[in-house]
Amino acid sequence: xRFAISTDAGEVSAHFGRCPSFTIVxxxxxxxxxxxxxxxxxxxxxxxxxFLHDKGVNCVIxxxxxxxxxxxxxxxxxxxxxxAVGSIDExxxxxLKGNLTAGESTCKPGQGKGYGLDKTVCxxxxxxx
Numbered sequence: 001x002r003f004a005i006s007t008d009a010g011e012v013s014a015h016f017g018r019c020p021s022f023t024i025v026x027x028x029x030x031x032x033x034x035x036x037x038x039x040x041x042x043x044x045x046x047x048x049x050x051f052l053h054d055k056g057v058n059c060v061i062x063x064x065x066x067x068x069x070x071x072x073x074x075x076x077x078x079x080x081x082x083x084a085v086g087s088i089d090e091x092x093x094x095x096l097k098g099n100l101t102a103g104e105s106t107c108k109p110g111q112g113k114g115y116g117l118d119k120t121v122c123x124x125x126x127x128x129x
Contacts, residue, residue, distance in 0.1 A: 002026050003095065004052050005088055006062035007037065012084045012091055016062035017043040017069060023088050024055060030096055049073045061091060064105035 003026075005012060006019035013019035019040055026033040041051045045068065052060060053076040060073060061081045073080050083103020084091055094100040 001028070001058045002056050003059045003061060004055070004057040005084070005091055006060070007088055010089075011087055012061065012063050014063040016060065016065045017048060019062070022052070024057065025092055025095075027092075027095060032092060032096070035092075046072050049076050049078065052076075053078060061100070066105075 002024060004022045004024050006016040007013060007021045007023045008019050017040075021037050021039050023035065023037050025035050038055070041047060049069070049072040052073075057078055059079040059081060061084045063084060064082050065080065070080050070082075081100065081102045082105040084100070085103075091100065
């Protein structure tokens with residue numbers, strides 16, 4: 001299975017769409033087969049779900065994402081897990097142990113835009129994503 005984890009400086013980023021990069025991890029039979037980091041191609045509605053789908057991703061793990069993004073991932077049959085926190089290593093270990101848990105999305109309407117850049121509040125036109 002191929003996972004994409006929203007990444008910022010080795011940690012799960014709070015907002016998937018604004019993360020600087022994604023850590024893509026291939027896990028087969030409980031073993032990490034590969035781990036690569038790819039740059040975020042840019043936050044445009046629908047772009048990241050297609051980008052990750054084209055990379056063969058089956059599951060996206062992030063601190064948070066809006067309902068628009070979740071619905072777009074669903075269209076590509078990509079599972080989403082939000083509420084993840086901690087280091088990428090901790091998340092990978094939780095996947096391997098089978099105890100990765102979802103929580104409440106860290107991205108709420110009104111937060112996220114510019115995450116990792118120069119802003120700390122969201123001003124998405126639709127308030128999500």
